Amino acid sequence: MAIQGIGLGLRGEFMTDLLGTERVIDWLEIIPENWLNVGGIRGRQFDQCAERWAMVPHSISMSIGGPDPLDVELFDAVTALCHRVHAPFWSDHICFSVAKDTQFNDLFPLPFSSEALDRVCQRVEEARRLTDVPLVFENPTYYVPMPGANMTEAEFFTQIFAHTGAGFLLDVNNVFVNAKNHGFDAEQFIDALPLEAVRQIHLAGHATFADAIIDTHGGPVADAVWALYRYTLKRAGRMIPTLIEWDSQIPPFAHVADEVDRARHEARVALAGADSSTLLSKSASNTEAA
């Protein structure tokens, strides 16, 4: 089931409110590790969400650049989940998140090196033998560049998508955070990316600390990130399905839904003059048509 418009990351904290809302949420992104084999009331709520919204799994433990073998059980389970919810693709991150059997629940950067590039490309091929679901990968944040780099971050991602043909999940907040932490120009970075490969965009809040800006997903999207989002859509020249992530310090659902509305507004502003019908959610289109 294709996704369009503005989606929201499904979190247990606001699931009941989400199911009762009349606010326009176009689709949901789910962290599959949290929903595999879950029954009871949570499982029933999940099923209700799946009936109402298109869903896209966004995992954190594929560890496509990791040292451990790919987890066949994870692939089987997430593939089955993708089929169950008719997901258009399955996304994860260009990183490693599992090592020595340890599940970090975090994303560790790879060196921007030829060795890591080869590793990722080879593993994407391996992953495709384990699932028939199209794969999409996100650019993560990194607070420290890993040693061994022999290319830029943008070159690293560009080559991965060129060699593998995988889809690109562009996290605009991550670009902003990395640009601030490492002192590069975020717009120039966007310019250097293969925007034609982007299947989805992520937006989230971050927090500023003494030693770095951290991608916390714990607040509203910053104004500077909204600006970078508009820039990205203008550069892409098309609406790209966009997701609001809010994973910590989760406020009442209405606040999260406000961010979804804001994303819809920002997309309209960015693409003013473009084919505006691509911006509208199915629900909003129907409303306006009526």
Add this chain to the structure above:
Amino acid sequence: MNLADVQETMHDFVIGRVPHHQACRQLGFSADSTEGQRLKIWRRAYAFMFDDNAKTLFPVTRKVFVSVAGEPAWSSLVERLGTESPPDDVCFASAGLVERLADEKLGVPAWVPELADFELAERRVFLAPDVSRPAEFDACAIRIAAPLLLRRYSFDVFAVRNAPDPTQVAPKQAAIAVAIWRHPDGTRRSMCLTATGARVLATLNNGGIEALEALAAANAAMQRRCIEALRKFLSVSLIQGCLPSHGIFAGLAEADDHGTGACDTESSHCTGH
């Protein structure tokens, strides 16, 4: 430094097996540099993830532990667990706390590890996949609630749980009787009985009713209490239906509070309906 070395260094540093200065040296920057300071972000995130998971899995145990031993002791315990037992399952990252509490001399009451074990079981039950039920269950409108309805923890829980075969042990006469055991097929089963209030007979997994019947059949005292409780359920219309083959050993009830944070009872207090 090749990719494998980078990843090994990151792993060992983040879980706390390699000190900061050594990890920085291996990764090629000084501990005092911006990179060196930022490297700590991942270590802190790992510790936070572990602590957060422990709070989720063991909310009551944590409360008890902190009240007895203090917050620093809890933090230290969880941090050591993260270093020595890194998780292979994110949802249950801190599950090793049960054994750690049992193994170490931590100055907490002996029943605290049992409480932790019970909380862990509850969480697993809460997240467990649904099991298929015979069609006749739905026809009779019988609903089996998960065993998440405990009003208070008590040693009844542990006395029964520790028995080699709890179906052969008479629980102490108390307001609440709970049986939790692992079936030979590996499934966790439990039940909660009380004759003093409108409590549900809570069973878990296929065969729960049969297990309940077996328990009742094997123990006259339990059977009496069970029936008394069910009569109360009937009197307040908490039992909606019964399978003829199962007598009255099943029902739908409401819970008015929880022993722990997990709840899957479809009761008004937790669903808002």
